[in-house]
Amino acid sequence: MVANLKKNSLWRDYLELTKPGVQALLFVTCGSGMLIASNFSIGIELLVFGLLGISLIAASAATVNHIQDILIDSKMERTSKRPLVKGSISKISAISFVLILYLLGSGMLLIYINSLTWVLTSLTFIFYAFIYTRYLKFLTSQNIVIGGIAGAMPPLLGWTAVTNSIEPNAWLLVLIIFAWTPPHFWALAINRLDDYKDAGVPMLPVQRGIPFTKRYIVLYTILLIIATLLPFTVDMFGFIYLISALFLGSIFLYYSVKLYFDKSNSYAMKTFGFSIAYLALLFLSMLFDRFLLS
Numbered sequence: 004m005v006a007n008l009k010k011n012s013l014w015r016d017y018l019e020l021t022k023p024g025v026q027a028l029l030f031v032t033c034g035s036g037m038l039i040a041s042n043f044s045i046g047i048e049l050l051v052f053g054l055l056g057i058s059l060i061a062a063s064a065a066t067v068n069h070i071q072d073i074l075i076d077s078k079m080e081r082t083s084k085r086p087l088v089k090g091s092i093s094k095i096s097a098i099s100f101v102l103i104l105y106l107l108g109s110g111m112l113l114i115y116i117n118s119l120t121w122v123l124t125s126l127t128f129i130f131y132a133f134i135y136t137r138y139l140k141f142l143t144s145q146n147i148v149i150g151g152i153a154g155a156m157p158p159l160l161g162w163t164a165v166t167n168s169i170e171p172n173a174w175l176l177v178l179i180i181f182a183w184t185p186p187h188f189w190a191l192a193i194n195r196l197d198d199y200k201d202a203g204v205p206m207l208p209v210q211r212g213i214p215f216t217k218r219y220i221v222l223y224t225i226l227l228i229i230a231t232l233l234p235f236t237v238d239m240f241g242f243i244y245l246i247s248a249l250f251l252g253s254i255f256l257y258y259s260v261k262l263y264f265d266k267s268n269s270y271a272m273k274t275f276g277f278s279i280a281y282l283a284l285l286f287l288s289m290l291f292d293r294f295l296l297s
Contacts, residue, residue, distance in 0.1 A: 020069050021062035025065060026061065031286050032161070033158060035158060035290055036160065036162040036173060037049075037050060037161040037162065038050075039290070040162040040170075040173070043294055045165060048115060049116065052111045052112075053115075053120070053165070057161065059108030060104070060112075060125065060127075061124075062104050063100075063104035063132075064127075066097055066100055066104065067133070067136065068132060069085060076088045078201045078202040079195070080198055108124070109121055112164075120164045120167075123156070124156075124160050127160070130152065144207045147185055147207070151184030151185065155177045157180075158286075159177050172234070175239065179230050179234075181230075182223060185220070186223045189219065189220050189223075190220060193271040194271040194275065196209065196213065217263040220259050220262060227252065228255075231248040231252055232249075234289075241296055243291060244291075248285060251281050251285055251288075254281070255274075255278065255281050258274040
């Protein structure tokens with residue numbers, strides 16, 4: 004019984020290294036890129052191996068993030084029980100896990116998809132896992148804006164998996180996630196201000212204060228709403244998407260403004276929570292709109 008419990012716990016610990024919450028959003032945004040690019044005319048093999056290949060390399064990058072942030076994670080309440088911090092998985096085992104995930108993902112992309120998708124996914128892996136996590140995160144309070152480049156890539160990677168080319172419309176989806184990332188993450192940073200102070204990570208609320216960060220959250224939410232209108236203006240989607248984007252954006256802006264005037268900062272996690280639902284629902288509205296038009 005005890006052995007089985009340990010095995011179950013170890014399995015969950017390895018899953019945690021991949022950041023499953025991020026993986027879920029990746030599946031939605033990357034899968035959306037694939038379905039939109041193909042107008043829902045996509046083979047099951049391409050869909051499955053494309054999603055899995057990109058996801059496995061992203062999971063590999065997430066694990067590298069865990070490895071490089073052991074010291075930081077040990078100082079933050081939110082991350083103090085991560086597997087490498089509590090010692091349930093050794094650093095050597097985590098490195099082996101990184102290699103297995105990356106090689107499996109690379110094999111799937113190179114064999115079943117195309118080399119362009121593998122190159123772009125690998126460059127994203129290198130940027131996030133090593134350049135951003137190791138250096139850029141500590142250089143500026145705009146770190147999450149810079150790091151958002153990597154997090155915004157999944158729809159482009161999915162699109163490229165289908166078309167074997169880099170097309171302008173795919174970049175509009177990247178722009179949306181890029182604009183979404185700062186207000187999403189800064190809301191969490193406000194809630195976890197003391198954690199980031201203790202860990203020495205120069206997040207915006209640590210460097211410039213909470214009032215300044217709240218203004219930036221409102222500003223970036225407005226920029227996000229503008230970015231979501233661009234696909235409609237180029238006839239990428241129709242009125243179903245437009246109405247959905249405006250409706251969801253107005254709710255996001257409502258939370259951002261409430262947070263701006265909230266002296267207790269209780270709306271920080273409410274804003275953060277809604278931002279996750281916002282992105283998933285926005286991309287689902289894209290799929291629904293395209294499905295009806297295809």
